[in-house]
Amino acid sequence: xxxxxKLNGEQVTVQTExxxxxxxxxxxxxxxxxxxxxxxxxxxxxCTVYLDGDPVNACLVPVFQVRGREVLTIEAIDRHxxxxxxxxxATQCGACTPGVVMMATWVTTRPHLxxxxxxxxxxxxxxxxxxxxxxxxxxLQAALDVDGAEDGA
Amino acid sequence: MPGGRGAEATAVKRVEGLDKLTGAExxxxxxxxxxxxxxxxVRSPAPRGRVREVRFGxxxxxxxxxxxxxxxxxxxxxxxxxxxxxxxxAGSAVRHVHEPVLLLAHESREMCRRGxxxxxxxxESEDPIFDFRLSPTPDxxxxxxxxVLKRLSIVKGDVEAALAAATYVxxxxxxxxxxxxxxxxxxxxxxxxxxxxxxxxxxSMQCPYYIHAALTHALGRDDDGVRVIHAPTxxxxxxxxxxxxxxxxxxxxLALKAGRPxxxxxxxGEDMAATxxxxxxxVRHRTGLDxxxxxxxxxxxxDLDGGAYVTLxxxxxxxxxxxxxxxxxxxxxxxxxxxxxxxxxxxxxxRGFGAPQSQFANERHMDIVASRIGMDPAELRRIxxxxxxETTSTGQVISxxxxxxxxxxxxLRHAEYAKRQERHVAFNAEHPYxxxxxxxxxxxxxxxxxxxxxxxxxxxxxxxxxxxxxxxVLAASTEMGQGTTTVFTxxxxxxxxxxxxxxxxxEPDTAVVPDSGPTVASRTVMxxxxxxxxxxxxxxxxLEVAADxxxxxxxxxxxxxxxxxxxxxxxxxxxxxxxxxxEWDDEAYCGxxxxxxxxxxxxxxxxxxxxxxxxxxxxFVAVQEVGRVMNETLARGQVQGGVVQGIGWALMExxxxxxxxxxxxxxxxxxxxxxxxxxxxxVFFLQxxxxxxxxxxxxxxxxxxxxxxxxxxxxxxxxxxxxxxSIPLTPERLFDMLEDAS
Numbered sequence: 001x002x003x004x005x006k007l008n009g010e011q012v013t014v015q016t017e018x019x020x021x022x023x024x025x026x027x028x029x030x031x032x033x034x035x036x037x038x039x040x041x042x043x044x045x046x047c048t049v050y051l052d053g054d055p056v057n058a059c060l061v062p063v064f065q066v067r068g069r070e071v072l073t074i075e076a077i078d079r080h081x082x083x084x085x086x087x088x089x090a091t092q093c094g095a096c097t098p099g100v101v102m103m104a105t106w107v108t109t110r111p112h113l114x115x116x117x118x119x120x121x122x123x124x125x126x127x128x129x130x131x132x133x134x135x136x137x138x139x140l141q142a143a144l145d146v147d148g149a150e151d152g153a
Numbered sequence: 154m155p156g157g158r159g160a161e162a163t164a165v166k167r168v169e170g171l172d173k174l175t176g177a178e179x180x181x182x183x184x185x186x187x188x189x190x191x192x193x194x195v196r197s198p199a200p201r202g203r204v205r206e207v208r209f210g211x212x213x214x215x216x217x218x219x220x221x222x223x224x225x226x227x228x229x230x231x232x233x234x235x236x237x238x239x240x241x242x243a244g245s246a247v248r249h250v251h252e253p254v255l256l257l258a259h260e261s262r263e264m265c266r267r268g269x270x271x272x273x274x275x276x277e278s279e280d281p282i283f284d285f286r287l288s289p290t291p292d293x294x295x296x297x298x299x300x301v302l303k304r305l306s307i308v309k310g311d312v313e314a315a316l317a318a319a320t321y322v323x324x325x326x327x328x329x330x331x332x333x334x335x336x337x338x339x340x341x342x343x344x345x346x347x348x349x350x351x352x353x354x355x356x357s358m359q360c361p362y363y364i365h366a367a368l369t370h371a372l373g374r375d376d377d378g379v380r381v382i383h384a385p386t387x388x389x390x391x392x393x394x395x396x397x398x399x400x401x402x403x404x405x406x407l408a409l410k411a412g413r414p415x416x417x418x419x420x421x422g423e424d425m426a427a428t429x430x431x432x433x434x435x436v437r438h439r440t441g442l443d444x445x446x447x448x449x450x451x452x453x454x455x456d457l458d459g460g461a462y463v464t465l466x467x468x469x470x471x472x473x474x475x476x477x478x479x480x481x482x483x484x485x486x487x488x489x490x491x492x493x494x495x496x497x498x499x500x501x502x503x504r505g506f507g508a509p510q511s512q513f514a515n516e517r518h519m520d521i522v523a524s525r526i527g528m529d530p531a532e533l534r535r536i537x538x539x540x541x542x543e544t545t546s547t548g549q550v551i552s553x554x555x556x557x558x559x560x561x562x563x564x565l566r567h568a569e570y571a572k573r574q575e576r577h578v579a580f581n582a583e584h585p586y587x588x589x590x591x592x593x594x595x596x597x598x599x600x601x602x603x604x605x606x607x608x609x610x611x612x613x614x615x616x617x618x619x620x621x622x623x624x625x626v627l628a629a630s631t632e633m634g635q636g637t638t639t640v641f642t643x644x645x646x647x648x649x650x651x652x653x654x655x656x657x658x659x660e661p662d663t664a665v666v667p668d669s670g671p672t673v674a675s676r677t678v679m680x681x682x683x684x685x686x687x688x689x690x691x692x693x694x695x696l697e698v699a700a701d702x703x704x705x706x707x708x709x710x711x712x713x714x715x716x717x718x719x720x721x722x723x724x725x726x727x728x729x730x731x732x733x734x735x736e737w738d739d740e741a742y743c744g745x746x747x748x749x750x751x752x753x754x755x756x757x758x759x760x761x762x763x764x765x766x767x768x769x770x771x772x773f774v775a776v777q778e779v780g781r782v783m784n785e786t787l788a789r790g791q792v793q794g795g796v797v798q799g800i801g802w803a804l805m806e807x808x809x810x811x812x813x814x815x816x817x818x819x820x821x822x823x824x825x826x827x828x829x830x831x832x833x834x835x836v837f838f839l840q841x842x843x844x845x846x847x848x849x850x851x852x853x854x855x856x857x858x859x860x861x862x863x864x865x866x867x868x869x870x871x872x873x874x875x876x877x878x879s880i881p882l883t884p885e886r887l888f889d890m891l892e893d894a895s
Contacts, residue, residue: 033176034177035176038337039421044337074176075175077175079175087786091173092635092794094180094634095337098175098176101174124828127820127827129334131793131794134789134793134833135786135793
């Protein structure tokens, strides 16, 4: 079937099986390979994308659900915002990293969440086997500090 | 050192870091290969037996498929590694569940899945053996006379006489479970055939030349007939040391038969079910001490479950026994190791390579000894840790300038060990259901291949000078997240007095880079990094630039060389030479096991909830002496990642084995630590010891997984006043232990 949706700011129309996974649609026909598959069952969050602004696991989203909606992928993230994560050692092998970046970026735009949850709780959905999480948490804190400073300026 | 930059070098950012953060890094499944088919594997349903029939069902149109079985293998049907006992595809016999029997390729991934489901492998069962701790019945014998794949032993002094004279003799038996690597990128490989007939495979791997050797053997080709290219690799931890040879052979066989490129990407379920795991182990200790608590005798038996084929079990066993006695001085040591064949999915390399198993046992045992003779665990270690000039179990004299007692004391200080012990006593007396404890582990890890291993490897590194004066490092060492690219860049830039931007690292490709050996055994920085330095020196010498010359002088000389040699190509090499003092006797299993040891003491604090039997690690201090720290961020990341992987092994990661295969082969039910399951890991480096690596660096990648399990379980023991002896200590197992005791 034909499905139209907004992808990284542009309107796209694709021919696809309605039950195909959004993850496969993004990676193969659309060539957006920044979104990674880690587990295929919503446990690791490596395939995190935004659906209408909120993080979802692209491996759990059948394509028909994105009709008429907006999808943002790692390819839409401003690389200049990633310096704190680079400096803190948030990435090692890089396979979980795009999902980590999507979640961390989502958190940095919603700093009020830190009043209710710790950074570790907010990142607990993203499995990483390399860093032990310290590099990720420190990078997120640093990014929040940068954003906070900019907001205050 | 020429052009040395000292401290600022340790802050160099990960070279490929931004590509990883933006998702631009292209792993094997991200590559677009025109005309590529999907390949998949049909596997044995039975653990042991004769293959009687392969039935092709009617659910798919088989004319659309490329089908490969063992008769399509041009060379020997064997994955060449230490032995050649493991077939590329099973022939008439299978030895474990999930053993590859048949390969399929199709344009559609979904159709390929349906094809796999439509094949039935009919196996006439034979009697399997799954428990490596039991003696096999005659029907279960599949290797030699007793299923023992490898026996090794270390003997120092006279253990029996020393035990007879000891004031205390303490015995213990310890068990560790299988562990899944859970690299976040699953295994995968793409293969195609070039116009000149050469087979090319590209994919996720640690050891390009291992795959090259396996492919030439199985495909019956000469060295030039096979080319292996490393794709950015999303984690390895040993899991991509030997297993990728099998997937590479499978992809190559399908590509040869189909006449088209074929990509095999395991999904998580297949990866966790069919690939290697950490060897389960059982270790028994009998320890003699004098009245003051000094070690007089260590009598140790180490048994490993090798699984259905030899894989790397003999060398895992070797590292296990060499590390089994710990970093302690003892004149009488006997260590006997056995790796057993079973009909489980073969076990293989995993970060630590046997040392985590044997050191879990030793460090847990040290605490039990301390408790038995009424001594504080830290004090027992302090009086027995190796002093400068004393010898390890293999008789290796330790004189590297490191101070193991300083490492212990630093850890005790950072963890506020004594103060917390006191606080816990008060807390535990008051609280209705929470129990707190603190525990430590002192341990070591040898860097590089064992004994004469590096001599056999004869590793080489190339350095190519470019006409603009920049250089490119040519090595087979792969980047899998641990930082090879960044650290090699630093090493060459520092040695040459270059900016980091003047150094590039060539993607490992067996048609381009020399064989620097495998990317394993904590050898990349210390052994191969040292060769990078020597290649830099050779370039200077070749161009007659003084050893203390600046980077600009070298660049000028390179440009001049290209002006003088139009169309030429300037490249130098360095080859491994054994340090003269290293002496190892492989027959007697004694001597200098490693060119360097790294030393550590880790301390964990835990809180056990008696209502749920859940154990939470509330603080973790990791102090280590690894010689010079090449890159602070990367080194800290290695320690933190290894510690968390070790905490997972200690408390939550359990392979539920059924007919020798992991039944919980999903991240839904194989639980690894998340960010809320672990505390910040507080990392401290002492940098005193001289070592053979660049600027005095030693190995670091594996050691961090040796210490967490014993430190955590020792803390649980302190919290509960009980002595757990096996891991993983999941809440269910802790519940059973407490029930049994009551």
